[in-house]
Amino acid sequence: xxxxxxxxxxxxxxxxxxxxxxxxxxxxxxxxxxxxxxxxxxxxxxxxxxxxxxxxxxxxxxxxxxxxxxxxxxxxxxxxxxxxxxxxxxxxxxxxxxxxxxxxxxxxxxxxxxxxxxxxxxxxxxxxxxxxxxxxxxxxxxxxxxxxxxxxxxxxxxxxxxxxxxxxxxxxxxxxxxxxxxxxxxxxxxxxxxxxxxxxxxxxxxxxxxxxxxxxxxxxxxxxxxxxxxxxxxxxxxxxxxxxxxxxxxxxxxxxxxxxxxxxxxxxxxxxxxxxxxxxxxxxxxxxxxxxxxxxxxxxxxxxxxxxxxxxxxxxxxxxxxxxxxxxxxxxxxxxxxxxxxxxxxxxxxxxxxxxxxxxxxxxxxxxxxxxxxxxxxxxxxxxxxxxxxxxxxxxxxxxxxxxxxxxxxxxxxxxxxxxxxxxxxxxxxxxxxxxxxxxxxxxxxxxxxxxxxxxxxxxxxxxxxxxxxxxxxxxxxxxxxxxxxxxxxxxxxxxxxxxxxxxxxxxxxxxxxxxxxxxxxxxxxxxxxxxxxxxxxxxxxxxxxxxxxxxxxxxxxxxxxxxxxxxxxxxxxxxxxxxxxxxxxxxxxxxxxxxxxxxxxxxxxxxxxxxxxxxxxxxxxxxxxxxxxxxxxxxxxxxxxxxxxxxxxxxxxxxxxxxxxxxxxxxxxxxxxxxxxxxxxxxxxxxxxxxxxxxxx
Amino acid sequence: xxxxxxxxxxxxxxxxxxxxxxxxxxxxxxxxxxxxxxxxxxxxxxxxxxxxxxxxxxxxxxxxxxxxxxxxxxxxxxxxxxxxxxxxxxxxxxxxxxxxxxxxxxxxxxxxxxxxxxxxxxxxxxxxxxx
Numbered sequence: 047x048x049x050x051x052x053x054x055x056x057x058x059x060x061x062x063x064x065x066x067x068x069x070x071x072x073x074x075x076x077x078x079x080x081x082x083x084x085x086x087x088x089x090x091x092x093x094x095x096x097x098x099x100x101x102x103x104x105x106x107x108x109x110x111x112x113x114x115x116x117x118x119x120x121x122x123x124x125x126x127x128x129x130x131x132x133x134x135x136x137x138x139x140x141x142x143x144x145x146x147x148x149x150x151x152x153x154x155x156x157x158x159x160x161x162x163x164x165x166x167x168x169x170x171x172x173x174x175x176x177x178x179x180x181x182x183x184x185x186x187x188x189x190x191x192x193x194x195x196x197x198x199x200x201x202x203x204x205x206x207x208x209x210x211x212x213x214x215x216x217x218x219x220x221x222x223x224x225x226x227x228x229x230x231x232x233x234x235x236x237x238x239x240x241x242x243x244x245x246x247x248x249x250x251x252x253x254x255x256x257x258x259x260x261x262x263x264x265x266x267x268x269x270x271x272x273x274x275x276x277x278x279x280x281x282x283x284x285x286x287x288x289x290x291x292x293x294x295x296x297x298x299x300x301x302x303x304x305x306x307x308x309x310x311x312x313x314x315x316x317x318x319x320x321x322x323x324x325x326x327x328x329x330x331x332x333x334x335x336x337x338x339x340x341x342x343x344x345x346x347x348x349x350x351x352x353x354x355x356x357x358x359x360x361x362x363x364x365x366x367x368x369x370x371x372x373x374x375x376x377x378x379x380x381x382x383x384x385x386x387x388x389x390x391x392x393x394x395x396x397x398x399x400x401x402x403x404x405x406x407x408x409x410x411x412x413x414x415x416x417x418x419x420x421x422x423x424x425x426x427x428x429x430x431x432x433x434x435x436x437x438x439x440x441x442x443x444x445x446x447x448x449x450x451x452x453x454x455x456x457x458x459x460x461x462x463x464x465x466x467x468x469x470x471x472x473x474x475x476x477x478x479x480x481x482x483x484x485x486x487x488x489x490x491x492x493x494x495x496x497x498x499x500x501x502x503x504x505x506x507x508x509x510x511x512x513x514x515x516x517x518x519x520x521x522x523x524x525x526x527x528x529x530x531x532x533x534x535x536x537x538x539x540x541x542x543x544x545x546x547x548x549x550x551x552x553x554x555x556x557x558x559x560x561x562x563x564x565x566x567x568x569x570x571x572x573x574x575x576x577x578x579x580x581x582x583x584x585x586x587x588x589x590x591x592x593x594x595x596x597x598x599x600x601x602x603x604x605x606x607x608x609x610x611x612x613x614x615x616x617x618x619x620x621x622x623x624x625x626x627x628x629x630x631x632x633x634x635x636x637x638x639x640x641x642x643x644x645x646x647x648x649x650x651x652x653x654x655x656x657x658x659x660x661x662x663x664x665x666x667x668x669x670x671x672x673x674x675x676x677x678x679x680x681x682x683x684x685x686x687x688x689x690x691x692x693x694x695x696x697x698x699x700x701x702x703x704x705x706x707x708x709x710x711x712x713x714x715x716x717x718x719x720x721x722x723x724x725x726x727x728x729x730x731x732x733x734x735x736x737x738x739x740x741x742x743x744x
Numbered sequence: 745x746x747x748x749x750x751x752x753x754x755x756x757x758x759x760x761x762x763x764x765x766x767x768x769x770x771x772x773x774x775x776x777x778x779x780x781x782x783x784x785x786x787x788x789x790x791x792x793x794x795x796x797x798x799x800x801x802x803x804x805x806x807x808x809x810x811x812x813x814x815x816x817x818x819x820x821x822x823x824x825x826x827x828x829x830x831x832x833x834x835x836x837x838x839x840x841x842x843x844x845x846x847x848x849x850x851x852x853x854x855x856x857x858x859x860x861x862x863x864x865x866x867x868x869x870x871x872x873x874x875x
């Protein structure tokens with residue numbers, strides 16, 4: 047109850063109680079004194095004494111109250127209200143600390159607190175302001191970028207609703223009438239035929255790799271423009287809480303109607319050219335061959351000349367035709383499609399027309415335009431179905447490619463009938479696509495064959511396929527941007543460059559042993575990039591290396607890499623070349639760098655590149671920062687810096703490279719605090735510490 | 745060698761007159777009994793009637809393609825002994841596979857050298873002799 051009253055009132059009540067107590071004490075004392083004397087003559091003297099003492103005491107206590115109130119209670123209330131005002135009302139001025147001069151350090155302490163609060167608040171708001179401005183700039187730049195890129199960009203939900211599009215997409219999808227342009231929250235399929243888009247979306251969902259993209263062709267519903275598109279799923283974290291919702295996707299579009307038309311015109315020209323030259327060349331060669339065999343009919347020299355010219359003409363035509371044949375399928379890179387995806391698409395499409403197709407697909411990945419092949423084979427299955435039974439689709443390995451075979455029990459099919467079917471248009475969402483054209487796109491043929499027993503089959507070979515190995519864990523990679531790079535001052539030379547301005551590749555190797563001079567080799571290289579003082583999550587190098595020699599069991603125990611694991615890996619020449627490209631222009635950083643760099647430098651001839659990067663060693667940096675007396679092993683260093691390496695990652699090249707990178711980033715501020723600002727400063731300091739980096743940086 | 749004395753009979757199905765002339769010369773010189781049909785239509789009937797040892801079959805024929813004729817012959821068990829050598833001006837690897845899959849015994853791309861064709865004809869007819 048009493049704590050609810052104000053401080054000054056409580057102080058006043060305290061002094062009032064003191065005064066009352068004192069008055070009571072004086073009155074009581076005099077009363078007992080008078081009782082002892084019991085002389086009525088003296089009562090007035092006692093009363094007078096009581097009054098004088100009472101007033102004097104009241105005066106004294108009032109004076110003390112006044113002083114206390116003015117110098118203690120009131121200043122405390124002032125300070126408190128000042129602190130409150132600065133805390134809650136964001137008053138900017140300094141607190142008046144002169145009023146509290148009798149409060150000892152309380153007023154200066156309050157002043158310090160409020161000043162610190164003010165400066166923190168100011169810094170915070172400045173930082174927020176700065177970051178906000180930065181974000182707005184980034185957003186503006188991205189928008190400018192997206193509006194300027196010469197492709198249509200669409201962002202769609204998993205239900206294929208539009209949530210974003212750029213101006214170019216409007217041009218591509220809407221034609222000239224703005225009213226027909228794409229609208230937010232409209233269905234994508236109002237503008238594009240769904241078949242290929244749905245197939246690509248399903249394919250990407252199946253792959254389940256944020257990094258994967260799918261190339262496809264699609265057609266607009268209105269003007270039947272043909273668009274080349276690339277689909278990429280949006281990362282999981284954008285897919286709603288817990289990533290439970292299916293992801294949306296980005297679709298980039300490019301109008302290839304013109305490209306296709308131009309390509310087809312060129313293709314037709316080349317084909318006609320070859321056709322028309324080929325026949326007379328063939329005839330000419332045959333006729334000259336006949337003439338040449340009629341001895342004496344032609345002068346000998348003339349006969350030789352004619353024969354050799356005819357032969358070289360025939361040779362040229364044949365060779366050009368073969369090259370044309372090989373290149374026909376390559377003008378537009380065909381996507382890779384999982385055989386099981388393709389057969390499933392065929393089964394579903396045929397089922398729509400009430401035709402059942404059994405599937406039997408080898409674990410292959412086929413190079414083909416999936417929706418075209420699916421449309422062709424589904425259409426053929428539907429044509430075949432009447433009067434035939436047990437339709438089945440088989441995909442088997444076939445040399446470097448694959449053989450798609452549609453088998454059935456019942457009457458065979460005549461080539462003439464098949465030819466008629468191939469000339470009919472297919473439902474692929476593109477105009478004028480016939481089975482014949484699909485075969486041409488894939489530079490292949492289709493034919494009927496008698497099958498085993500009472501059946502027959504249609505054979506359609508695809509030129510390229512590969513076995514579907516277990517998918518390796520995807521390496522995170524995506525568009526990495528840092529617009530600050532544009533505004534970064536480029537240091538005149540590395541030596542004068544400030545440490546935080548340099549780009550680093552922090553790397554680690556695993557090896558067959560510790561002695562490169564005695565034939566030990568690298569079995570794994572991993573590296574990460576640091577740009578602008580930030581480790582780039584997505585820029586990772588991680589590769590096994592076939593060491594070309596057995597890995598001793600002792601080494602396998604350390605890093606867990608076995609001979610079998612590296613059997614299919616590329617050698618150091620290739621991996622080294624790729625790593626050199628990854629580290630181009632960067633400062634190399636490693637824990638105990640001389641060890642790792644020595645392994646690389648010994649292989650420079652095979653790699654065909656020189657590892658002359660500026661190099662830093664976190665062992666030495668640790669020595670500079672923590673002194674020579676400390677342990678500088680990677681475990682000790684990361685422990686000291688509060689960095690944890692997951693046990694599974696320890697002694698993997700990538701795990702150790704990540705740990706070294708994080709340790710390096712934590713060492714940088716300590717170096718700066720010691721006045722070590724530039725790369726040159728580091729080298730000088732490291733040299734002072736005895737172990738030289740001269741062999742690496744000299 | 746029961747038929748050793750009988751001349752080997754070759755039927756040429758080829759719409760190009762000029763190459764037919766050259767083939768005529770070659771086959772005469774090789775000592776084969778031969779005739780030519782200039783169109784795909786009716787070729788199968790002619791083959792059934794004359795039962796040649798070898799058909800030199802052009803793929804790109806008017807009306808009926810060489811592939812069709814080839815499939816037709818192979819579908820008739822009574823014509824099983826007839827060899828088929830396909831000739832085409834479009835000699836892609838896939839077309840070769842298609843021709844062989846449809847039952848051709850050989851496939852030769854135009855333009856070809858006469859000796860190449862001669863070797864192929866001899867191979868096909870010779871192999872029967874060896875049977």
